[in-house]
Amino acid sequence: MGTPLPRDPIADAQRNWERHGWGEVAAPMAAITAIMRTQQILLARIEGVLKPFGLTFARYELLALLSFARSGALPMNKASALLQVHPTSVTNAVDRLEKAGLVVRSPHPTDGRTTLIELTSEGRTLAKRATTALNNEVFGQSGFGTDDVEHLIRVLGDFRKAAGDFAD
Amino acid sequence: MGTPLPRDPIADAQRNWERHGWGEVAAPMAAITAIMRTQQILLARIEGVLKPFGLTFARYELLALLSFARSGALPMNKASALLQVHPTSVTNAVDRLEKAGLVVRSPHPTDGRTTLIELTSEGRTLAKRATTALNNEVFGQSGFGTDDVEHLIRVLGDFRKAAGDFAD
DNA sequence: TCCGAACGCTTGGATGTCCTAGTATATTGC
DNA sequence: GCAATATACTAGGACATCCAAGCGTTCGGA
Numbered sequence: 001m002g003t004p005l006p007r008d009p010i011a012d013a014q015r016n017w018e019r020h021g022w023g024e025v026a027a028p029m030a031a032i033t034a035i036m037r038t039q040q041i042l043l044a045r046i047e048g049v050l051k052p053f054g055l056t057f058a059r060y061e062l063l064a065l066l067s068f069a070r071s072g073a074l075p076m077n078k079a080s081a082l083l084q085v086h087p088t089s090v091t092n093a094v095d096r097l098e099k100a101g102l103v104v105r106s107p108h109p110t111d112g113r114t115t116l117i118e119l120t121s122e123g124r125t126l127a128k129r130a131t132t133a134l135n136n137e138v139f140g141q142s143g144f145g146t147d148d149v150e151h152l153i154r155v156l157g158d159f160r161k162a163a164g165d166f167a168d
Numbered sequence: 169m170g171t172p173l174p175r176d177p178i179a180d181a182q183r184n185w186e187r188h189g190w191g192e193v194a195a196p197m198a199a200i201t202a203i204m205r206t207q208q209i210l211l212a213r214i215e216g217v218l219k220p221f222g223l224t225f226a227r228y229e230l231l232a233l234l235s236f237a238r239s240g241a242l243p244m245n246k247a248s249a250l251l252q253v254h255p256t257s258v259t260n261a262v263d264r265l266e267k268a269g270l271v272v273r274s275p276h277p278t279d280g281r282t283t284l285i286e287l288t289s290e291g292r293t294l295a296k297r298a299t300t301a302l303n304n305e306v307f308g309q310s311g312f313g314t315d316d317v318e319h320l321i322r323v324l325g326d327f328r329k330a331a332g333d334f335a336d
Numbered sequence: 337t338c339c340g341a342a343c344g345c346t347t348g349g350a351t352g353t354c355c356t357a358g359t360a361t362a363t364t365g366c
Numbered sequence: 367g368c369a370a371t372a373t374a375c376t377a378g379g380a381c382a383t384c385c386a387a388g389c390g391t392t393c394g395g396a
Contacts, residue, residue: 005334016236025307031317034324039207041331068184113344113391139193148323149199155316156202163209166173281361281374
């Protein structure tokens with residue numbers, strides 16, 4: 001977005017919270033705000049890597065999910081649940097992926113309500129290439145130390161579980 | 169989005185990554201994906217609390233920022249830099265806040281290019297009330313332990329600094 | 337058996353984010 | 367002093383997300 005700021009704006013916000021009598025919740029506020037900002041940075045990096053492939057993160061996630069499905073196909077509601085996004089978001093992504101020839105919609109063999117999303121061979125190839133790029137350029141250079149990665153996985157996993165994402 | 173999944177989809181993705189020969193980057197991938205999902209959950213909670221006030225998170229952030237400015241006013245480019253969003257996003261937020269009577273635009277006294285955003289008294293009052301609600305209903309019940317909060321602030325702070333957010 | 341409730345997907349609308357381009361004002365350099 | 371460059375904001379467009387509604391299909395209890 002531009003040049004680095006002279007000081008960390010989130011640390012400033014934390015101090016402001018404390019100064020206004022909200023010391024009790026200043027730290028969680030800062031942590032949550034940091035998560036929001038970190039997500040924004042990571043998303044920008046990911047989108048940057050995917051752009052040459054004509055993909056966005058939302059579309060890539062769907063392609064990757066399908067590529068791990070045994071048959072290369074999944075019902076739309078299943079994809080919605082696994083990606084944890086609203087069904088209309090999946091409809092949107094499938095529309096565009098289908099237009100790009102990366103997936104096709106097909107009717108469910110036994111349930112007339114359900115639509116299956118199926119990877120085309122182009123889709124499978126592109127998913128592989130995009131995954132390689134993301135692994136090399138983003139996940140392989142996350143900037144997080146090994147211990148920190150483990151800690152994040154644990155802490156955020158507990159949070160997601162408590163939020164009702166999964167039973168496990 | 170619905171019922172909890174039987175298993176953690178991110179842990180599954182991590183296993184898929186390992187199974188396909190990407191063991192080296194499977195953990196960072198899982199950590200990053202967890203950050204994306206956690207952000208989504210937190211944002212939904214925040215928006216839920218702000219909805220009764222007629223605010224979204226983007227608009228709230230701008231109100232809060234202004235409420236901490238000595239004069240209750242900031243140039244748009246300053247707000248854009250501090251909130252770390254694109255200038256057009258600030259334009260968008262100000263348009264809506266101004267329509268709601270919470271802020272007003274005024275010309276900069278010495279620089280004809282610059283527009284100042286100024287809190288109205290309604291804006292200041294609403295910011296206070298919304299902050300109280302967020303502190304009580306979100307930040308005060310984040311679900312993160314004290315140690316984890318400190319760890320998140322440190323790890324994500326290092327990450328943001330390395331990403332060029334601030335010099336400090 | 338059959339009708340109401342539940343489920344699955346899509347359409348339309350509101351928001352937010354970013355990018356690109358355009359207009360106006362300031363600053364800089366010759 | 368004036369032209370070239372830089373800065374500040376806004377308009378228009380592409381995407382993504384969610385919610386509310388509508389339509390068709392399936393399930394379940396009387």
